[in-house]
Amino acid sequence: MYPLTILFCLLFSLLPTSLMAADGGGHAYTDSFIGIICVCIFLISYLFVLGEEYFHLRKSKPVIVAAGLIWLLIGLAFTLQGDKETAAAAFRHNLLEYAELFFFLLAAMSFITTLEERQLFAALRSWLISCKLTLVQIYWATGALAFFLSPIADNLSTALLMGAVVMAVGQQNIKFVTVGCINVVVAANAGGAFSPFGDITTLMVWQKGVIGFGGFFLLFIPAIISWLVPAGLMSFAIEKASPPPEQRNEKRSMKPGALQVLLLFLLTILLTISSHSVLNLPSVLGMMTGLGILKLYGYYLSRFDTNIRDTGHIHNHHIDNLTDLRQMKGDHTDVIRRFDIFKVVERSSWDTLMFFYGVVLSVGGLATLGYLGLLSDLIYSSLGPTLANSLIGILSSLIDNIPVMFAVLTMQPEMSTNQWLLVTLTTGIGGSLLSIGSAAGIALMGQAQGVYTFYTHLKWSWAIGLGYLLSIAAHLWLNGA
Template identity: 55%
Template sequence: MTRTACVKSLLFSLLLFFLPTAAFAAAGPIDLTSTTTGLVALVVFTLAYILVMGEEKLHLRKSKPVLVAAGIIWVLIGISYVANGMPDEAEGAFRHTLLEFSELMLFLLVAMTYINALEERRVFDALRAWLVRKGFSYRSLFWITGGLAFVISPIADNLTTALLMCAVVMKVAEGHGRFINLCCINIVIAANAGGAFSPFGDITTLMVWQAGIVKFNEFFTLLIPSLVNYLIPAIIMSFFVQQHKPETAYEAVEMKRGARRIIVLFLLTIASAVACHSLLHLPPVLGMMTGLGYLQFFGYFLRRTLPKSLERKRAIALQKGDEEALNRLGGIVPFDVFNRVARAEWDTLLFFYGVVVCVGGLGYMGYLHMLSTTLYTDLGATYANIFLGLASSVIDNIPVMFAVLTMEPEMSHGHWLLITLTAGVGGSVLSIGSAAGVALMGQARGYYTFMGHLKWAPVILLGYFASIATHMWLNAASFHVMG
């Protein structure tokens, strides 16, 4: 994460600080906004986020400062409530916040485990090698990587998808900086747009689905607006891509045993989560954890049958005289599910915990009702959601969405879909506005830069506002239905 993102914390904290007070349901019974305790909590949160944004320079993992800040904020709350003879109130509020995070964390942990399993089975490497071997022109590659990013991100999350597509571009167009920059911008827009119409595409959409505000099938009403958000800037940028054909590079990649069956199990796990939530009205995390059991049983099967599989492949390799295949067989290790769990993005998960608990604490102190009053009462839901979408390119979209869900402003179903859309695609405006953009600046260092992305911001904004207009036109009826 770049130092530029320190502005995210400052703007968010200052916005909370200078807003007028009003009664709000998410706040606790004691208003701490005008007290020394409340101000100290804001300062702690701001300092923690500044450290988060200096991660690259300080080499300090982003989870550490927010974990400490979360603890300090809730200790301050606990001290205030004990002093006022209401310790049970603070305990109940923290447990509620922790429960919300726990469901999301377990859900994300299973999804990350499956993605890691697919990566270990070389599914993504095989896809990349296939694209490289085909020898597409630069313009074709521009559209293929963007299109695949849009299609894959609803299932595999926008960050993983963006990294995969960027790897393809870097392999094929090595040294062509202008093309790599355009492709990376296109991939970031496509991955964020694709993740906006699926509960699995981004943490923010998952939060909305887990909260029960938008049903699984209702996310797909955002498909056309999301497509518009991707296509408008992509069409304009494509005119600046050369038609030259790069030299074809050949790379032999063979998926490991069980790769296709793990893909099927992942889809079955998603179906289980959807069925639990939609049909049984149980938390979707139940279906995801059951799906982790599917993967564990399959891992057991792969381990038990590995010796026979190796014997069969060795016999085939000897018959063909394929020494390279024999060498590859010698390097095969059994599939281990818990190894995949251990390789999950624990820093991201713990950072997510810190953000959720910090924002939950600030909300309990009373700060979020200030934000709700100014934005949703004074500005109105439409302008508030558009503004928060743009703010997510500066302020991380996770605390933005969690703040909105905590505030629970009274607005129509169409407006809830609108904030889901804008929080998902608004981060594309700046390279630092989404996890996909930040990751690609590291992967394509020197080619894809903040300024290189910023030059295309007007075109991206055109797609942003066009997607909002499309949603408000296609889903006009939903703006009359209260969420």
Template identity: 50%
Template sequence: MPTGSCYLPRLRAQARWSSLLLLLLLAITFSPDALAATGSLDLTGSTVGLIAVAIFVLAYALVMGEEKLHMRKSKPVLVAAGLIWAMIGWVYVQLGMPADAEHAFRETLLEFTELMLFLLVAMTYINAMEERRVFDALRSWMLRKGFSYRQLFWITGGLAFFISPIADNLTTAMLMCAVVTKVAEGDRRFINLCCINIVIAANAGGAFSPFGDITTLMVWQAGIIQFSEFFTLLLPSLVNFLIPASVMSFFIKAHRPEGVYEDVWLKRGARRIVLLFLLTVATAVACHTLLHLPPVLGMMTGLGYLQFFGYYLRRSLPRSIERKRERYTRRGDERKLAQLGSVVPFDVFNRVARAEWDTLLFFYGVVMCVGGLGFMGYLGLLSETLYTGWSATWANITLGVISAVVDNIPVMFAVLTMQPEMSHGQWLLITLTAGVGGSLLSIGSAAGVALMGQARGSYTFMGHLRWAPVILLGYIASIVVHLWLNAASFAN
């Protein structure tokens, strides 16, 4: 797909359309028939509330212009979050209720902290595997196999779809992105298409599993949908992935990755770190399923696994080098003897430091902004307006689209808090739409946001936006398949 200057007006128009869509969706909430706010005070019609909405829209407009402005996406949302909560605090102090605002802020901060720590551990493991040359070795293997770009596109997308139900969509997307950026290093257009495909596949795969996404965890934990019932969304989720992937695959050049067919050697402990990562994911799953504790507990425990293993690697490094030197000397292997000179001790905290902090800070800003608007009453008001004024089907479809702009976690939280009267099929529908709706924009899901940081310069907001119509086609098709396939569940 060409990316010349002739496409700039179209891209600007798409960005303006997205901003207008957000304003329209927020304008719906100003209905006088809607109910009260989430906090003690309803600020949705106040001057403070309207200013807060304007600040949020302006911040997101700056995020959307990241590629043109060359400004990190975390900056505007950090400032916006501070201003929104400062206004909330000022109003509540004036009315003698500062404790209410403080409690709400702490609850919102807790929501972010769980997500941030989960992300931090996942990023640390990925950085550790990259430092141990796991992805270099995988890239070398793919080059030796001679996979074409189109085959790589389908392999990474397919793996993302089938791994995300187990390892969650965020972690899976980051793993596949690391492979793509290594295999197609420097080919921005191909990396962008692969990242879009990975985000769609990971979000779709995460929608039919309790472990695949934070929103599915929320629904499962609330006891609304049982474990086995999530798998009724498998076929709709598969359709959501396959339709846009099939269209995008026609725009991939029919050639193979350029590069040298090198023999990459894994650094000591690489395979064991991969096993520790799988053990960490299993620990996170066990914490939730067996102990009914947040999965982040298992992830942080897994970080401890890595730290202990890093300690072992450092302490045993001199003995390991000496043994290998003796072995390679006997064999006369000069190449591997030279490699020993480049061995450095493994340091876990260096891997933590290399995490994508712009992404983590962006998450903080988004969660705190949305949490502040929700406390003012906008999220509850929007959800209530939709479910009282529209049918549940159209409300759930619309909320899925909104989750691409706002974030699916607070949207699902608002729906679960309201507990609208809906059939079981409708609860499955909102689970599906909130899970896959975030694929419409790169900022609509944790996977998309993380990949924007991981593949900075190649995968961008505007690069994802130009494929939004194709992704929307998959979104609509998945809903139609669910309405047809699970029609019986809408009767109860």
């Protein structure tokens, strides 16, 4: 963590003097005291994000405070110049961008959480474990499922699900669990790179209108190469043996309504795509409409579902903070607890959603001061788009890919569609180079604590890096520079 901290602190100190002295957007705030203070505030807040496990401080807290301080200073800077309109208009513009992202993600998370509550993923996991597969077959099955599930579900949930299968099968086989977890992380990140719904970065690119929905599928072959190359190399480290028979006893089945919720999710995606492509309406409209339909179906389930216990990361969600119906009715009838869609929505990752607020507003604030425009000129003009986009992917393994991609989208460098596809690919798969480079890797480090670690992942970074380079080459060859 300390080398990363030092590197991140030096990022802006290494910029040339001309960058700090230029004019941004008609206002010379990049070389002003207020501008430099805003940069320092953002860097300090992000150091706490990088050290989340060390400080035990949720990542959303420092960036929300940083966003508030940055915009207060921006408002002060413009007011001192006699401009009382620009800062407010810029803040509202960034807030609108966040609002669209927030409601889209809230709807998607609600569907995924409901599917987990209905035990769809638990049944899939149970079926995989019960199959009479060898360790090598489990390795390839979990990787393939992670690759093809993450374009629909998010890569974090996919990695946790497949990681649970790897650990349940491997148990005492440390080498298998380690390599299997790395394989799942790489596959989940790669699968999310060729779908607007697979990762936050691809979603932001699609919502920005830079790439059409169908354009992302041009990344399918480069994305699968970025997984297959390291997966094939790591597979030689797995013993050709079968898991112990006792690992095949777990039996789980889906709750009523699981397949109906899955169908509603697919129809919601179809509605979102068609309304955005045909009617040119914001994609969030389709997702929120689907969420409303899910809530209506949740009312139907609540009339007939009497389950009071659940498993997974939303364990016992019906029991939390429920009011005793006997008190409501004033009698001594039995307590009946049913499915409640609002309890499911409560289980969404609110820390992640609030983190996006801090990132979007902080980066948007630095863009308003002119820093991102100057940084865009420095990177893309000096290095060229291909090299710049390739290096940005490597940077996303050290820094979360969300602020990196949002910064690129805010810069809006002049690039062809294929170059926008390239930066979408690299920020999606670049996080696999290190275990801390993606939410999937960080989550699995916690799930397989002591077995899958930063250093065990680092031992295979050379293979992942080879897949990263070959996927870039495949994109440039197939789709053009």
